[in-house]
Amino acid sequence: MILEALRPNVLTSLRAAALALAAVVVISPLTVAAGVVAAAVAAFAGACLADAYQRRTAAGPLRTRGAAIAAGSIGLGGAVLAGWLANQPSLTSFLGVAGAVALIEALRSASVIGAFAFLLRTAAARGQLAAVAEVGIVAAAVSISFAAHRGGQVHRPFALSDWAWSHGIDPALVFLVLGVAATGLLAALLVSETRRYRLPIHALAIVALGLLVVTLVRVSGLPLNTPGSGLGLTGEAAAQPQEGRASEGKDGKGQRRDNLQLDDLPFRDDYESDGDQAPVAVVVLHDDHSPPAGVYYFRQTAFSHYNGFRLVESASDYDRDVLRIFPSQPWDVPDAPPLSGSRAPLPTSFGLLVDHVKPFALDSPARVEPRSVVEDFRFQRTYHVISHVQTLPYVQMLGGRAGEPHWSAEAWAHYTSHPADPRYRKLARSLVETLSPEYQEDPLARAMAVKSYLDEQGIYSLKSQHASAEDPAASFLFGDLTGYCVHFAHAATYLYRALGLPARVAAGYAVPEADRAGGSALLVRGGNAHAWPEIHLEGVGWVVVDLAPETALDGGLAAADPELQRLLGEMLREQLREVPFEEPGARWTPADLGARVRQLLLGLLALGFALKWWRRLVPWVAPAAARPRLFYRAALDRLSELGERRRFGETREAFALRQTSRAPSFPQLTEVHLRAAFGGGAGVAPENLLDVARGLRQELSVTPLWRRLLGGLDPTAWMRSR
Amino acid sequence: MTISETTPAGDPLIEARDVLARIRARVLHQVIGRDDVIDLVLIALVADGHVLLEDFPGSGKTTLAKALGGAIRAPEDGGLASFRRIQFTPDLLPSDVTGLSVFDPERGAFDFRPGPVFTQILLADEINRTSPKVQAALLEAMGEKQVTLDNVTHPLDRLFFVIATQNPRDLAGTYPLPVAQLDRFLFKVRMEPIDREAELEVLRTRRERRDEDPAELPPVGQEEVLRARDAIDANVMVDDAIHECLVDTAAAIRADDRVAQAASTRSLVLSVPALQARAALHGRDFVSSEDLADLLPWVLAHRIEAVALGSAEPYDLARELMAGPLDRLARRSLRR
Structure with missing residues (x-):
């Protein structure tokens, strides 16, 4: 009894809440917080008022029209009043600017939204079409907010997404919750709906809303600037045409290089450093390790093939210790440097915040295990690497031999070819001669001689003027010696090679050990992108012999925010803990889940229609004994599509009686069915059963077309026929 | 498509239905505006049950019972009345209902004088006005279809059917029937006041209805009713x-x-x-x-x-x- 009495109020509140929610979502990009709150309250109040008015006064069309006109003029008047207030300087002086804006916005949105809600509810209570519009508006308001988030672009509505960001919550989550709330409200309305013709409409609206949510929402990752790394390490950077290349194309060299299909490091006159601070990855070291050079070198790629113009990435025969793709299975790197006195294994984990074309790993990777190959909530990718890191100080590597004994002549030639320019050899020789005689044949000592020359003479600057030269490295080395890491790395590599040392240019990220600040997490930022020269020593592998110019025109990268570094490291640990060792691809991401849900919904839809048509058509081909029941069931389905269903506890005869005016043949069919069901075996289908069934179909075809269409589109009607 | 089209002719069920229809038509002729109650009473008659009517005085109970009694012809031989009525009062004795043994001085033996229960249709008016003893006597007769007096069992008529009435309002000085006794009645029917049209019809047709035996509707024989009862049970x-x-x-x-x-x-x-x-x-x-x-x-x-x-x-x-x-x-x- 109490429930019955409460029912209208509960229904009204639900409707009003749905409208208020829709109002919040629609208005929040347009106004300030006060306006949003006022709009929500006004929408709720307007809907409640409209319902109360409809219920209390058995309002005729005339009175309804009067109320509608009143509401419309209140809305208009409020907006005009707000506009007038906005031009009153006295208000501003009295309330302050913020207060005045809040008041005006609240007044404007409350009057407009309130009047709109009142009109909408009034219309919906009186007309079927307006009721459809009501549900449609609520659904559309919520789905529009989702549509703004397509592809993870979180920027609307500001009030909600900013609030979420400032509280460390993913805005997509907030919108998901809102969507769920709206869907729940609509569902509650649907359940408590008493007018049957609205049921299919509401059901369709909910299904549409659910589909939209699933289709449009992508849970986004962290908002990061695209790092402007000029070295082409990240996916985005590689995909964009670069300035340096364009300028090279003008003097005719770009064309030939394009045919090679192999990437090289571009020389640029003006190195972009916009994305220096943007985090690109976080690395967790699972063991303590101090690199001999004081810098962690994360190699992504290497350039060792001299094609007559510059160094490019070599074909697959060489540099096999470089990771070329993200492996989908745990992968042992071929040609990884052996574990000897000079190297020790170090497990590391990587969480990429920005998409990269290739994985990078601490020098030098031996085994790579993918953790997740697809995008997840925070990290684009996570993987685990066991690196054989160099532990031997450089001094103790003196006396080694260059290259490997098993290298073929081609390999030697590959790693030592350099520009034919005689100045390289000349300069290199002169540098070696400064060494004391016992070190003149030592490969590492020779490299160090070159390094110290470049360190002393070179000037580090992000602005230089070598990119358009025939050989930018020569232009740099024999010119003003002003450039950045790419220039230094190339010049050093050519000089090493001129001395017969196998050398190459490696690119990736270099992070100073000091950045670790004692923790185990290391934040890699766009500004850490770096290129450096390496030489190959027997039994040790590729050894970084990097340059450190003493004169620098541009400052180095400031240390990373230790808090952010620690936080991201914790997140990576957390993530890896959650899924310690799983097969790649087994993890379901939201996008994945969305696809599954979509498939499931489509499957259910198809199944619903299939069963619906099966139930409708099977009586025509069924054996005679089953026909009465099947024809009757098909008739029930048809009536259910039109919203006519047997009530609980109602007998079949009473239901048939209720349908007599709509379908005069139905009682007859009911009797045939009941005779078959309760009359024992005597219930043989009479000859005219088919005629009765046809007659029924004829009778039901008088129903309005839109009603039949709606019923025909409803894949669930047969489930509700009783 | 109705049953008569699909069921073969000569069916005992059709004959049974015909009998019921004839009784119904006769009762309908006498009683106006009570179609639903008439149906219930007919059903009880065929189902070998008894009916308790709850109604106000003057609402047509007696008319209904009399009409039913008139619709069924008593067997020629038995000399039984087809319809009897007992008006229950607090001072009634069980023998007033069941009958009593009277000493016949000529034969020097007790003679059984059958009471009003020895009939086809019995109207037990205001059954809650009499003492539980009398109620029990009647209800036993209803349940057992026999009367036992001085160790001699006297069977009642095979069609013995009781329509009992009680007034739901005027309860002072009554002996309400306990649930166990109520259980003997197949139906308890509360009769609602008839509608305006029916009431007008009652006033308009009072003269015609007084001619008790409409010639076009001959009464039904007791045997026919019993046969219909069996046919329905079997079919x-x-x-x-x-x-x-x-x-x-x-x-x-x-x-x-x-x-x-x-x-x-x-x-x-x-x-x-x-x-x-x-x-x-x-x-x-x-x-x-x-x-x-x-x-x-x-x-x-x-x-x-x-x-x-x-x-x-x-x-x-x-x-x-x-x-x-x-x-x-x-x-x-x-x-x-």
Whole structure:
């Protein structure tokens, strides 16, 4: 009894809440917080008022029209009043600017939204079409907010997404919750709906809303600037045409290089450093390790093939210790440097915040295990690497031999070819001669001689003027010696090679050990992108012999925010803990889940229609004994599509009686069915059963077309026929 | 398509229906605006049950009972009246109902003088006005269809049918029937006041209805009624789903919190012939859910003893509680 009495109020509140929610979502990009709150309250109040008015006064069309006109003029008047207030300087002086804006916005949105809600509810209570519009508006308001988030672009509505960001919550989550709330409200309305013709409409609206949510929402990752790394390490950077290349194309060299299909490091006159601070990855070291050079070198790629113009990435025969793709299975790197006195294994984990074309790993990777190959909530990718890191100080590597004994002549030639320019050899020789005689044949000592020359003479600057030269490295080395890491790395590599040392240019990220600040997490930022020269020593592998110019025109990268570094490291640990060792691809991401849900919904839809048509058509081909029941069931389905269903506890005869005016043949069919069901075996289908069934179909075809269409589109009607 | 088209001619069921229709037509001629009650009484007659009518004085109970008695011809030989009436009063004695043994000095033996129960149709007016002793005597006769006096058993007429009445309002100085006694009645029917048109019709046609024996509607023989009873019992199919629904309904009523005591198994057994009779009356040779929905509340209501007085009208309670089993029955019909 109490429930019955409460029912209208509960229904009204639900409707009003749905409208208020829709109002919040629609208005929040347009106004300030006060306006949003006022709009929500006004929408709720307007809907409640409209319902109360409809219920209390058995309002005729005339009175309804009067109320509608009143509401419309209140809305208009409020907006005009707000506009007038906005031009009153006295208000501003009295309330302050913020207060005045809040008041005006609240007044404007409350009057407009309130009047709109009142009109909408009034219309919906009186007309079927307006009721459809009501549900449609609520659904559309919520789905529009989702549509703004397509592809993870979180920027609307500001009030909600900013609030979420400032509280460390993913805005997509907030919108998901809102969507769920709206869907729940609509569902509650649907359940408590008493007018049957609205049921299919509401059901369709909910299904549409659910589909939209699933289709449009992508849970986004962290908002990061695209790092402007000029070295082409990240996916985005590689995909964009670069300035340096364009300028090279003008003097005719770009064309030939394009045919090679192999990437090289571009020389640029003006190195972009916009994305220096943007985090690109976080690395967790699972063991303590101090690199001999004081810098962690994360190699992504290497350039060792001299094609007559510059160094490019070599074909697959060489540099096999470089990771070329993200492996989908745990992968042992071929040609990884052996574990000897000079190297020790170090497990590391990587969480990429920005998409990269290739994985990078601490020098030098031996085994790579993918953790997740697809995008997840925070990290684009996570993987685990066991690196054989160099532990031997450089001094103790003196006396080694260059290259490997098993290298073929081609390999030697590959790693030592350099520009034919005689100045390289000349300069290199002169540098070696400064060494004391016992070190003149030592490969590492020779490299160090070159390094110290470049360190002393070179000037580090992000602005230089070598990119358009025939050989930018020569232009740099024999010119003003002003450039950045790419220039230094190339010049050093050519000089090493001129001395017969196998050398190459490696690119990736270099992070100073000091950045670790004692923790185990290391934040890699766009500004850490770096290129450096390496030489190959027997039994040790590729050894970084990097340059450190003493004169620098541009400052180095400031240390990373230790808090952010620690936080991201914790997140990576957390993530890896959650899924310690799983097969790649087994993890379901939201996008994945969305696809599954979509498939499931489509499957259910198809199944619903299939069963619906099966139930409708099977009586025509069924054996005679089953026909009465099947024809009757098909008739029930048809009536259910039109919203006519047997009530609980109602007998079949009473239901048939209720349908007599709509379908005069139905009682007859009911009797045939009941005779078959309760009359024992005597219930043989009479000859005219088919005629009765046809007659029924004829009778039901008088129903309005839109009603039949709606019923025909409803894949669930047969489930509700009783 | 009706039953008469699909059932072969000469069917005993059709004859039974014909008998019922004739009785009905005769009673309808006398009683106006009580079609539903007439149907219930007819069903009880065929189902070998008895009816308790609750109504105000002057609402046509006697007319109805007399009309029914007039519609059935008494057997030629027995010398029984087809219709008797007992007006119950507090000072009535059991022998006033059942009859008594009178000493015949000529023969020097006791002679049995049959009481008013030795008839076909008995109207027991205001049954709650008499003492429980007299009530018990009548109710025993109703249950056993016989009267035992001085160790001699006197069987009653095979068609013995009681229409008892009681006034639901004027309860001062009455002996209300206990539930156990009420259980002997198949139906307890509360008669609502007839509608305006029917009441006008009663006034307009009072003269014609006084001619008791309309020539075009000959009364039905007792044998015919008995034959119809057997035919219906033998030929109206009762599906097991119907039995289940009956049992489920009784269980649902017993399980309800508001009910202290509910329908007995006997009442369920008694209700089956009533269901069959209703099916036959509606031209069906099987019992359907409609029969259950229509009859069961009448069968069950007066057997329900509510926990608290006035908590719910038993008739409405029965209707409410049978909705679940009825729904199951309806859904079950689609499944096989």
